[in-house]
Amino acid sequence: MKKIAFLIFLFMPTSALAFCPVCTVAVGAGLGLSRWLGVDDVISSIWIGALIVSLIGWTLKWLKKYKFRCKRTIIAVSWYVLVFLPLYFAGMIGHSKNTILGTDKIIFGAVLGSAIFLFSIWLHNRLKKGNNNKVYFAYQGVIIPVLTLLMASLIIFLWI
Numbered sequence: 001m002k003k004i005a006f007l008i009f010l011f012m013p014t015s016a017l018a019f020c021p022v023c024t025v026a027v028g029a030g031l032g033l034s035r036w037l038g039v040d041d042v043i044s045s046i047w048i049g050a051l052i053v054s055l056i057g058w059t060l061k062w063l064k065k066y067k068f069r070c071k072r073t074i075i076a077v078s079w080y081v082l083v084f085l086p087l088y089f090a091g092m093i094g095h096s097k098n099t100i101l102g103t104d105k106i107i108f109g110a111v112l113g114s115a116i117f118l119f120s121i122w123l124h125n126r127l128k129k130g131n132n133n134k135v136y137f138a139y140q141g142v143i144i145p146v147l148t149l150l151m152a153s154l155i156i157f158l159w160i
Helices: 002-010 021-036 041-062 071-089 105-129 140-159
Strands: none
Touching: 021 041, 041 071, 041 105, 041 140, 071 105, 105 140
16 A cells, blocks of 8 residues: 555656756756767766756755755755765776866866856846846756856867
8 A cells, every 4th residue: 555655646746846957957968968979077077067056956946845954065965975976986086097187077077067057057047137037038047057068068178
């Protein structure tokens, strides 16, 4: 009986709890595409960092009704640990020859991607606020983050 109740709960329709679902899918697709094409780790990890920030946002929205101390910090640290720990144990993080500016390429790119993604969300909200809470163009909330990540990827590609 418990199994049936769980299956019913699993397939019950709910409202969307996404931070930015289209944006998250676009970031995930960008990450998958870059790894498939054999792009350098620092560029792929820019997309990893953006995806982590998106997942943090999803989790915080999902846990909005629960109040506990240091919720944002705990969620953020948990997501970074959940992503980086398996990469470390898989041997993808920690190679002395896989560094950029003295930092592991995956960690460097993920931090950079996280910062760029946060900036792009801030930029979108700032533009929207300056236009009476209306977007300037359709899908502005998706286009701005994806374009900033693409520009960062291109700049890093040309730099390397």
